[in-house]
Amino acid sequence: MRIAILRRAPKASFSMDVYADGLIRGLKVVRPNWQIIECSPVLNIASVRQSNWIAGGQKYYERYWRYPRTLKNLDADIFHVIDQSDGYLCYWLKRYKKPNVVTCHDLINLIKPDTFQGRAKFPLISITAWKLAIQGMREANHILAVSSHTKKDAVEHLAIAPHNITVVPNAVDAIFHPLLPDDIDEFRRRRGIAKDTLCLLNVGSNNARKNILTILKTLAVLNTQGLPVMFWKVGADFNAEQKHFIKIHHLESCIAYLGRPDEATLVKIYNAADVLLAPSLYEGFGLTVLEAMACGAAVVAANATSIPEVAGDAAILTAPLDVDAIVKAIQQLYDHPRYREQLVQRGLERVKQFTWEKTAAHVANVYEQVLDKCSAYE
Numbered sequence: 001m002r003i004a005i006l007r008r009a010p011k012a013s014f015s016m017d018v019y020a021d022g023l024i025r026g027l028k029v030v031r032p033n034w035q036i037i038e039c040s041p042v043l044n045i046a047s048v049r050q051s052n053w054i055a056g057g058q059k060y061y062e063r064y065w066r067y068p069r070t071l072k073n074l075d076a077d078i079f080h081v082i083d084q085s086d087g088y089l090c091y092w093l094k095r096y097k098k099p100n101v102v103t104c105h106d107l108i109n110l111i112k113p114d115t116f117q118g119r120a121k122f123p124l125i126s127i128t129a130w131k132l133a134i135q136g137m138r139e140a141n142h143i144l145a146v147s148s149h150t151k152k153d154a155v156e157h158l159a160i161a162p163h164n165i166t167v168v169p170n171a172v173d174a175i176f177h178p179l180l181p182d183d184i185d186e187f188r189r190r191r192g193i194a195k196d197t198l199c200l201l202n203v204g205s206n207n208a209r210k211n212i213l214t215i216l217k218t219l220a221v222l223n224t225q226g227l228p229v230m231f232w233k234v235g236a237d238f239n240a241e242q243k244h245f246i247k248i249h250h251l252e253s254c255i256a257y258l259g260r261p262d263e264a265t266l267v268k269i270y271n272a273a274d275v276l277l278a279p280s281l282y283e284g285f286g287l288t289v290l291e292a293m294a295c296g297a298a299v300v301a302a303n304a305t306s307i308p309e310v311a312g313d314a315a316i317l318t319a320p321l322d323v324d325a326i327v328k329a330i331q332q333l334y335d336h337p338r339y340r341e342q343l344v345q346r347g348l349e350r351v352k353q354f355t356w357e358k359t360a361a362h363v364a365n366v367y368e369q370v371l372d373k374c375s376a377y378e
Contacts, residue, residue, distance in 0.1 A: 001031070001034045001035070001077045001078070001367070001371075002034070002035045002036075002037060002075060002076045002077050003027065003034055003035070003036050003037065003076060003077065003078055003080060003367065004037045004038075004039055004071075004074055004076035004078070004079045004080065005020060005023070005024060005036060005037065005038050005039070005080050005082060006039050006040070006071075006079055006080060006081045006082060006086060006089060007020045007038055007039065007040040007082050008020075008040060008041075008082065008083055008085070008086065009040055009041045009042075009043040009063075010040060010043075013083065015105075015287070016082055016083045016105075018173070018287075019082060019083075019103070019105070019170065020038075020082050022170075022171055022173060022356040022359070023082075023356065023359065023360055023363060024036055024038070025356055025360075026171070026355075026356035026357045026358075026359055026360025026361070026363075027360045027363070027364060029356075029357050029360065030357055030360045030361045030364055031360075031364050034364075037074070037076055039070075039071070039074065040067075041062045041063050041067040042062060042067070043059060043062055043063070060129070064088060064129070068088075068089055068092040069092070071089070071092060071093065071096065071098065072092075072096045076098070077099065077367075077371060078098075078099045078100065078101065078367050078370060078371060079093050079098050079099065079100040079101075080100070080101050080102070080103070080363075080367075081093075081100060081101070081102035081103070081140070082103055083102075083103065083105060084102060084103070084104040084105060084106075084107070084133070084134050084137060085130060085133055085134070086102075086133060087102055087133045087134045087135065087136035087137040087140070088129075088132060088133040088136040089102075089136065090102055090136040090137060090138075090139040090140045091136050091139055093139075093140075094139045099141050099370050099371055099374045100140055100141055100370075101140060101141060101142045101143065101144055101363075101366060101367065101370060102136075102137050102140045102143055102144070103143075103144045103145075103146065103168075104134075104137060104143055104144065104145050104146070104150055104151075104154050104165075104284075105146050105150065105284045105285065106146075106150055106153070106282075106283070106284025106285070107134065107150070107153045107154065107157055107158070107284075108209065108282055108284065109127065109130055110131070110134065110153075110157055111153060111157065111282065112209060112281075112282055113127070134158065135158065137154070137158065137160065138158060138159075138160060140164075141370045141373070141374065142164060142165075142166065142366055142369070142370050143160060143164055143165045143166070144165075144166055144167075144168045144363060144366060145165050145166070145167050145168070146167075146168065146169055146170050146284055146285045146306075147167065147169060147284060147285050147306035147309055147310065148167050148306070148309055149284070149305050149306035149309065150167075150284045150285070150306060151165045151167050166362070166366055168359055168362040168363055168366070169285070169310070169354060169359065170285050170287055170290075170354065170359065171290075171354045171355050171356040171358065171359045172287065172290040172291055172293075172294050172351050172354050172355075173356070175263060175264075175267060176267055176270065176290075176291045176294040176295050177267070177294055177295065178271060178294075178295060178296040178348070179267070179268065179271045179295075183268070183271070184268075184271050184272050187268050187269075187271070187272045188272050191256070191272075193230055193272075194228065196228055197228045197229065197230050198227070198228065198229045198230070198274050198275065198330070198333070198334050199229075199230050199231075199232060199272060199273045199274045199275070200215075200219075200229055200230065200231045200232070200273065200274070200275050200276075200277050200330070201231075201232045201234065201269065201270070201273035201275065201276050201277065201292070201297065202215060202231070202232075202233055202234070202235075202276070202277050202278065203234045203235055203266070203269075203270075203276070203288045203291070203292075204234075204235045204236070204280075204288055205235055205236045206235070206236035206237065206238065206239055206242075207236075208281075209280055209281045209282045209283075210280055210281075211279045211280055211281050211302070211320055211321070212233075212238070212242055213241070213242060213245065214279050214320065214321055214323060214326070215231065215277050215279060215326075216242060216245050216246060216249075216251065217245075217323045218277075218323050218326045218327055218330070219231055219249075219251055219254060219255065220245075220249045220251060221323060221324075221327045222327060222330060222331075223249070223250075223251060223254060225327075225331075227330070227331065227334060229254055229330070229334075230254055230255075230256065231254060231255045231256070231277075232256055232257075232258050232269060232273060233255070233256070233257045233258065234258045234259070234260070234261065234266065234269060235260060237257050237259075238257060266291075267295060270291060270292050270294075270295035270296075270297055271295045271296060271297070273292070273297050274297065274298065274333070274340070275297060275298045275299070275300055275330065275333055275340075276288065276289065276292035276297050276298070276299045276300070276301070277300055277301075277326070278292075278299065278300070278301040278302065278307065279300075279301065279302045279318070279320040279321075279326060280301075280302050280304070280305070280307065280320065281302070281304060281305075281320050281321075282304070282305050283302075283304075283305050283306050283307055283310075284305075284306060285306050285310060286301070286305075286306055286307045286310045286311075289301055289307060289310050289311050289315065290310065290350075290351050290354055292347070293314060293315075293344075293347030293348065293350055293351050294347075294348070294351045296344050296347070296348065297344070297347070298315075298316075298333055298340050298343045298344055298347070299311060299314065299315035299316070299343070299347060300315065300316045300317075300318065300326060300329045300330065300333070301315050301316075301317055301318075302317065302318065302319070302320035303317035303318060303319060303320075304319075304320050311350070312346075312350050313346060314343065314346035314347040314349070314350040315343070315347070316329040316332075316333075316343070
């Protein structure tokens with residue numbers, strides 16, 4: 001069987017690269033005789049980020065006209081659109097009578113449109129194009145949702161029939177694993193972290209849905225209580241409002257921004273942290289929860305959207321805006337190291353359920369079912 005993996009433009013989305021790379025690796029293990037073809041728009045990433053109409057026009061021409069037309073003559077048995085933002089391709093694939101599936105990771109921009117603000121050079125055009133794109137999923141032969149919550153959103157907000165959606169969770173890469181204690185101690189020593197300090201971590205963007213301000217409010221309470229904590233922020237830097245909060249609450253000494261590390265350094269950071277804080281207001285999946293668990297960190301996360309189905313019983317779940325509950329959870333983990341270790345062990349067991357081989361096996365079964373169904377109608 002020949003599978004065409006329709007990726008995002010190179011470097012356009014790190015998370016979609018992780019998904020596509022992991023899925024392809026898994027497919028090569030579970031279906032070694034299949035041939036996999038990778039396709040993506042040909043975009044000049046540097047030029048399309050420029051704030052001018054010419055660059056923007058070139059991007060839209062490539063994505064929505066030239067690239068889709070190339071798929072007509074591509075020889076593949078089934079086409080897999082990797083991201084719902086490219087759902088518009090399903091219009092073209094249906095026209096060309098090409099069997100296809102699309103993965104829906106989340107519908108955040110539709111459900112919480114404020115999250116789209118500040119992320120596009122031409123916001124009105126971009127959000128309109130995005131809405132048309134995701135509506136293209138209705139034309140797909142089948143949809144893969146990364147969580148039950150994402151499936152629920154697709155049913156409610158796009159009126160897609162539940163039987164046309166299969167939940168296939170994401171997975172965590174094998175690079176995320178526990179390191180030797182000496183390596184962890186050395187990393188903490190280099191950063192001047194005392195042994196009795198509880199290192200808290202958040203990994204990801206600084207979008208409003210990530211709820212970073214609640215973490216800072218939690219730190220302010222912990223600081224007044226004298227609990228020895230250090231908060232590491234990885235990914236996007238703090239915004240102006242958050243930096244102002246840090247300054248007026250004198251939190252500079254217990255907060256460090258660690259930038260956007262490469263994967264190997266990120267693994268060290270996860271290992272050196274004691275607790276991942278993930279109080280997100282909305283997640284289509286919540287991959288950082290699994291990454292932290294895989295590296296031996298305890299997790300305190302929101303009991304919202306998809307996070308509970310990802311975390312299971314291996315995390316402390318609280319209401320995302322409940323500062324007192326998050327403070328209580330952190331104090332519990334600090335005061336009871338044995339309980340923290342139990343939570344860590346639950347996390348290490350939990351992540352065994354999320355491998356790219358398992359994900360790929362589910363996806364491969366969907367491919368086969370779609371092709372059988374299409375053949376029946378020929």
